[in-house]
């Protein structure tokens with residue numbers, strides 16, 4: 066099928082639901098130097114929950130794709146991460162923000178797994194479970210790893226400045242201040258970048 070990037074709602078002529086993929090730290094919640102290790106340190110970024118509600122209202126499913134090497138390093142037990150994510154879902158839901166799935170790579174770089182961004186494994190798992198078409202799926206991140214993972218999985222990368230902003234973002238990757246601005250531009254149909262060619266330079 067053709068990719069109609071002006072279609073900002075779930076394409077009813079397609080048999081697959083449209084999804085938006087989000088990195089977690091620096092996109093949904095405030096990033097911390099050594100990640101979020103305690104529920105009391107989890108802080109949603111201003112407007113993030115409402116932005117996710119906006120995306121949901123436009124018919125997009127929203128999935129979280131996150132590296133959490135703090136688990137592999139032994140700084141955060143798996144139950145601790147679950148508690149943080151339960152709190153995240155609760156806070157998002159309070160503002161109408163729904164998340165359809167959370168995908169976590171708990172490994173360190175040394176583990177050499179296929180799921181730690183910049184590798185595409187997590188996105189591919191999400192694709193297999195939710196059946197979205199990568200070529201019409203935006204991946205919203207705040208780091209070079211996010212862009213590389215998105216490109217490796219065939220998705221369209223977007224960068225936010227709400228995390229640790231890149232000094233020189235890759236050419237042709239759209240950059241927004243925060244999730245609010247991204248959701249607004251997307252829902253107004255102003256994000257219409259043909260994927261494959263424009264992002265070839267990122268590789």
Ligand SMILES: [Mg+2]
Nearest residue numbers: 088090091207
């Ligand atoms: Mg991040």
Ligand SMILES: [Zn+2]
Nearest residue numbers: 170178180181
């Ligand atoms: Zn992994």
